[in-house]
Amino acid sequence: MAQNLPTLGDTAREDLSPLMERKLGEQIMQNVRRDPDYVDDGPVSEYLNKLGGNLLEKRPDARGEAAYDFQFFAVRDPVLNAFAFPGGFIGFHTGLLLAAQSESELASVMGHEIGHVSQRHIARMIGSQKQDVLIPLAALVLAVLAARSSPDAAMALVMGGQGLTLQRQINFTRESEREADRVGFQILRDAGYDTAGMVTFFGRLQYASRNYTDSGLSFLRSHPLTSERMADIQGRIQEQRYKQHIDGLDFYLMQARVRVLQDSTTQGLMDAKIFFETQIKTAQEEGVLSAEYGLAFVAYKQHDFDQALKLLNQLIKKVQQSSAQKKWLTQTSAFASLAIDINIANKQTDAAITLAETALQDLPLARGIVVQYAEALITANRSEDAGIFLRDQVSLYRHEAALQNLLAKSYEAQGKTALQHIALAEAYAIDGALPAALQQLEIARRDPDVQFYDLSVIDAREREWQEQHREELLSEKKKK
Numbered sequence: 001m002a003q004n005l006p007t008l009g010d011t012a013r014e015d016l017s018p019l020m021e022r023k024l025g026e027q028i029m030q031n032v033r034r035d036p037d038y039v040d041d042g043p044v045s046e047y048l049n050k051l052g053g054n055l056l057e058k059r060p061d062a063r064g065e066a067a068y069d070f071q072f073f074a075v076r077d078p079v080l081n082a083f084a085f086p087g088g089f090i091g092f093h094t095g096l097l098l099a100a101q102s103e104s105e106l107a108s109v110m111g112h113e114i115g116h117v118s119q120r121h122i123a124r125m126i127g128s129q130k131q132d133v134l135i136p137l138a139a140l141v142l143a144v145l146a147a148r149s150s151p152d153a154a155m156a157l158v159m160g161g162q163g164l165t166l167q168r169q170i171n172f173t174r175e176s177e178r179e180a181d182r183v184g185f186q187i188l189r190d191a192g193y194d195t196a197g198m199v200t201f202f203g204r205l206q207y208a209s210r211n212y213t214d215s216g217l218s219f220l221r222s223h224p225l226t227s228e229r230m231a232d233i234q235g236r237i238q239e240q241r242y243k244q245h246i247d248g249l250d251f252y253l254m255q256a257r258v259r260v261l262q263d264s265t266t267q268g269l270m271d272a273k274i275f276f277e278t279q280i281k282t283a284q285e286e287g288v289l290s291a292e293y294g295l296a297f298v299a300y301k302q303h304d305f306d307q308a309l310k311l312l313n314q315l316i317k318k319v320q321q322s323s324a325q326k327k328w329l330t331q332t333s334a335f336a337s338l339a340i341d342i343n344i345a346n347k348q349t350d351a352a353i354t355l356a357e358t359a360l361q362d363l364p365l366a367r368g369i370v371v372q373y374a375e376a377l378i379t380a381n382r383s384e385d386a387g388i389f390l391r392d393q394v395s396l397y398r399h400e401a402a403l404q405n406l407l408a409k410s411y412e413a414q415g416k417t418a419l420q421h422i423a424l425a426e427a428y429a430i431d432g433a434l435p436a437a438l439q440q441l442e443i444a445r446r447d448p449d450v451q452f453y454d455l456s457v458i459d460a461r462e463r464e465w466q467e468q469h470r471e472e473l474l475s476e477k478k479k480k
């Protein structure tokens with residue numbers, strides 16, 4: 001490694017501890033996941049996390065001294081922006097995902113946000129505040145997110161006298177920006193991306209931001225782009241040889257999905273269809289294939305399942321025949337995910353199960369396929385198999401409420417009502433809703449189906465959550 005990333009000076013000691021930072025980030029994330037604008041889509045989320053993983057793999061020190069497990073996600077919003085929460089959570093607006101003209105461009109924003117996290121800019125910004133104000137702080141960050149679409153929410157905050165704090169949360173200093181750029185640049189270069197993507201994309205963002213005269217928080221408002229900053233990046237690019245990065249089909253497939261997911265209204269789907277029909281006329285192979293994928297996805301969203309399956313099968317055949325693209329059939333979950341969805345919707349559950357089993361062999365870490373497989377098993381009245389599969393999964397992935405909800409569904413189908421309520425309790429607890437979790441435990445305890453072993457599980461969980469809830473109430477009280 002040529003250069004180590006800069007480490008923090010003495011001021012860092014007064015920061016929010018990495019543990020508190022992560023806790024705060026998780027709290028914010030729990031709320032984001034419940035937001036209807038959170039893009040809960042397997043292939044998109046897998047793509048973003050794979051790209052982020054590739055960037056971090058080449059520079060493990062970019063994880064920062066706290067060595068966070070980064071999580072990348074998308075939020076439905078046409079405004080060009082990306083943001084980082086405390087603790088390694090990085091969100092991308094769908095508008096920004098669509099505006100990127102290459103993977104290098106997207107990676108440049110990702111690298112920049114990783115830079116903010118690894119240099120603990122957010123922790124440093126809020127470090128001067130006492131730790132017992134963390135919960136209102138989480139609420140504040142959320143309010144800022146909500147303010148994207150509702151100017152009233154932003155107003156209320158300013159009137160509440162918290163406007164200043166708000167500014168401090170959101171606007172990074174010029175120094176921080178340059179530091180994030182530097183880290184981002186190193187990450188980009190070491191992971192083999194075209195570093196010129198940073199200049200072209202930031203430049204395009206700057207151009208686009210001229211059209212946003214409203215109070216929307218665009219990328220450039222939260223990450224002020226000065227001519228100084230641009231010159232800095234350009235200087236670094238000139239120091240190294242030009243390196244072209246060839247984008248994989250997965251980048252284009254992700255964009256096709258995002259275009260449909262960004263606006264799934266009747267009009268939005270019609271607009272997406274027109275967009276894809278135009279895109280098909282482009283000469284480049286990836287562009288054509290992803291547009292065909294987009295059309296199949298639109299047909300699925302329009303509930304025209306026969307047409308969707310026909311388009312998808314035609315596309316898969318075409319990809320199979322392309323020696324350059326064939327590998328993507330097993331390297332991204334995009335094809336399998338759509339095929340499974342269509343088959344479930346078409347009540348072809350056996351076909352859906354077979355597709356999911358094959359996909360899980362190719363991509364054992366595809367979280368979206370795991371959920372689809374369990375759903376297909378439950379739909380096919382194989383809830384006992386679903387239960388066995390899910391119990392394994394919940395022990396591997398303890399923070400996924402969706403798995404616990406599916407497990408509850410599989411127990412319900414088996415008539416195991418006590419276990420159903422215990423699984424629901426776990427799902428609530430993961431989402432941070434402890435009173436609701438405790439209530440589900442009570443229902444489970446009084447269930448005639450409850451077994452002796454279940455009761456000891458209920459008791460243990462109850463003690464743990466009551467304690468946790470007491471602590472939360474205590475810190476709420478303190479801040480008043």
Ligand SMILES: [Zn+2]
Pocket residue numbers: 112116172176177180222223224
């Ligand atoms: Zn920034």
